[in-house]
Amino acid sequence: xLLSAEELTYTAHPDTGPLIVLDAISxxxxxxxIVDVRGASGxxxxxxxxxxxxxxxxxxxxxxxxxxxxxxxxxxxxxxxxTLLPQVTSLFAGSVRDNLLIPWNLKVRAHDSVPSDSxxxxxxxxxxxxxxxxxxxxxxxxxxxxARVALLRVVLTGPEVLLLDEPDxxxxxDSAAQVxxxxxxxxxxxxxxxxxxxxxxxxxxxxxxxLQDGRLTEVGP
Amino acid sequence: xxxxxxxxxxxxWPQLLLATGFIVVVGILSLRLSLGLExxxxxATVRTYLxxxxxxxxxxxxxxxxxxxxxxxxxxxxMAAAAQSIVKRVPNAPPGILGSSMLTMLLTGFVVTFSVTGxxxxxxxxxxxxxxxxxxxxxxxxxxxxVALALERTFADLDARAGEVLALTxxxxxxxxxxxxxxxxxxxxxxxxxxxAMAVAGIVFIPGMMxxxxxxxxxxxxxxxxxxxxxxxxxxxxxLGSVLAVLLSFHRRFTTDGTYLEKxxxxxxx
Numbered sequence: 034x035l036l037s038a039e040e041l042t043y044t045a046h047p048d049t050g051p052l053i054v055l056d057a058i059s060x061x062x063x064x065x066x067i068v069d070v071r072g073a074s075g076x077x078x079x080x081x082x083x084x085x086x087x088x089x090x091x092x093x094x095x096x097x098x099x100x101x102x103x104x105x106x107x108x109x110x111x112x113x114x115x116t117l118l119p120q121v122t123s124l125f126a127g128s129v130r131d132n133l134l135i136p137w138n139l140k141v142r143a144h145d146s147v148p149s150d151s152x153x154x155x156x157x158x159x160x161x162x163x164x165x166x167x168x169x170x171x172x173x174x175x176x177x178x179x180a181r182v183a184l185l186r187v188v189l190t191g192p193e194v195l196l197l198d199e200p201d202x203x204x205x206x207d208s209a210a211q212v213x214x215x216x217x218x219x220x221x222x223x224x225x226x227x228x229x230x231x232x233x234x235x236x237x238x239x240x241x242x243x244l245q246d247g248r249l250t251e252v253g254p
Numbered sequence: 255x256x257x258x259x260x261x262x263x264x265x266x267w268p269q270l271l272l273a274t275g276f277i278v279v280v281g282i283l284s285l286r287l288s289l290g291l292e293x294x295x296x297x298a299t300v301r302t303y304l305x306x307x308x309x310x311x312x313x314x315x316x317x318x319x320x321x322x323x324x325x326x327x328x329x330x331x332x333m334a335a336a337a338q339s340i341v342k343r344v345p346n347a348p349p350g351i352l353g354s355s356m357l358t359m360l361l362t363g364f365v366v367t368f369s370v371t372g373x374x375x376x377x378x379x380x381x382x383x384x385x386x387x388x389x390x391x392x393x394x395x396x397x398x399x400x401v402a403l404a405l406e407r408t409f410a411d412l413d414a415r416a417g418e419v420l421a422l423t424x425x426x427x428x429x430x431x432x433x434x435x436x437x438x439x440x441x442x443x444x445x446x447x448x449x450x451a452m453a454v455a456g457i458v459f460i461p462g463m464m465x466x467x468x469x470x471x472x473x474x475x476x477x478x479x480x481x482x483x484x485x486x487x488x489x490x491x492x493x494l495g496s497v498l499a500v501l502l503s504f505h506r507r508f509t510t511d512g513t514y515l516e517k518x519x520x521x522x523x524x
Contacts, residue, residue, distance in 0.1 A: 090519045
């Protein structure tokens with residue numbers, strides 16, 4: 034199994050009192066899988082993704098990647114292999130190229146080779162952004178373009194598991210189809226994907242899970 | 255004309271009372287305009303009298319005792335008070351910044367104060383209270399303002415950039431890599447007031463120390479030279495203090511595994 038989570042537990046503490054958001058959840062993701070997680074608003078879908086990315090303070094449980102425990106790695110190394118794309122798109126000041134190359138400015142990838150401009154342009158074309166120049170100011174991109182650049186930035190780093198929080202929310206049908214195609218290519222190349230979605234069904238998912246009352250149940254392919 | 259004391263026109267109690275007349279006028283104005291400031295003005299005036307007269311008496315005693323340990327003890331008390339003041343002025347800070355503020359004030363205070371008194375002014379003996387305490391006061395007072403501003407901006411900017419910080423940490427960024435742009439913005443903010451003051455010193459205003467020396471009968475050029483030293487010292491102390499404080503504190507908003515503690519995940523009220 035590529036990604037395994039056991040007994041993931043998280044209790045939130047809102048003003049109304051303790052609330053169990055993740056109730057000893059266990060989950061396995063195999064290479065090549067695209068798994069959708071559905072659930073009502075506030076059910077804890079984003080919280081689950083953050084827990085799997087080792088980005089949820091005060092959570093407990095056990096995570097492993099290809100049999101290797103998360104605790105045997107540095108958290109930054111875990112996130113390099115199991116990468117979360119948050120729901121809110123965050124592009125930084127600078128050009129599209131600057132944004133796509135941000136991961137290679139980080140210490141965790143200090144020894145990795147940086148993608149060339151031609152590789153970046155090719156990847157941009159694959160998600161329907163051929164007309165967007167790498168020199169373009171990222172702040173001038175449309176919502177749909179920015180979402181695709183943010184997804185591309187994560188995919189280009191070559192993680193083993195992608196955790197996507199509403200990757201096609203606020204996208205038009207064409208953009209959403211391009212995003213789905215990119216995700217399918219990622220999975221067919223041996224990656225695993227966990228997506229939080231509650232909008233359209235794009236037939237990409239190999240399994241669908243329902244998160245309710247802190248527990249995950251399988252509801253279909 | 256009052257009696258001259260060491261080239262200074264001495265001010266006695268009658269003159270102090272006369273100066274208090276200004277506050278009485280402001281108090282009457284406050285009453286007539288219903289500003290409601292009379293009580294605050296009265297308390298502030300009494301505090302000014304008590305605190306500054308007490309300071310004068312303490313400094314007179316310290317100068318007479320001339321003890322290295324006493325001077326060092328006073329410096330430590332001043333630094334602790336500055337650190338405490340920083341914590342109060344940064345309400346959005348995470349718990350535990352008192353220690354890093356104290357360390358910042360200790361390092362900044364000792365390094366800059368003794369560099370100036372030892373290397374530039376060349377005070378003999380090195381602990382001479384007449385020089386050490388006023389210079390340390392200026393170093394601490396000014397760097398404290400810069401440090402408080404830099405810390406406040408660091409944590410405010412991190413909260414404003416929480417989405418970016420999450421995106422960066424999700425890509426594998428360390429806490430410093432995720433927080434560094436906030437830290438840079440904050441350190442710049444902490445330094446700008448000092449740089450602005452340096453740019454207009456002598457044109458828009460005569461700095462306090464130079465004013466004091468001129469009033470005390472010093473040659474204006476010598477007073478200006480002292481003031482240049484003081485302004486450069488203050489700039490160095492503010493820069494050093496802001497950088498140190500931010501570097502020692504920013505990680506308190508991250509968990510030990512490098513996750514940013516957004517609002518909602520904090521156990522403290524900030």
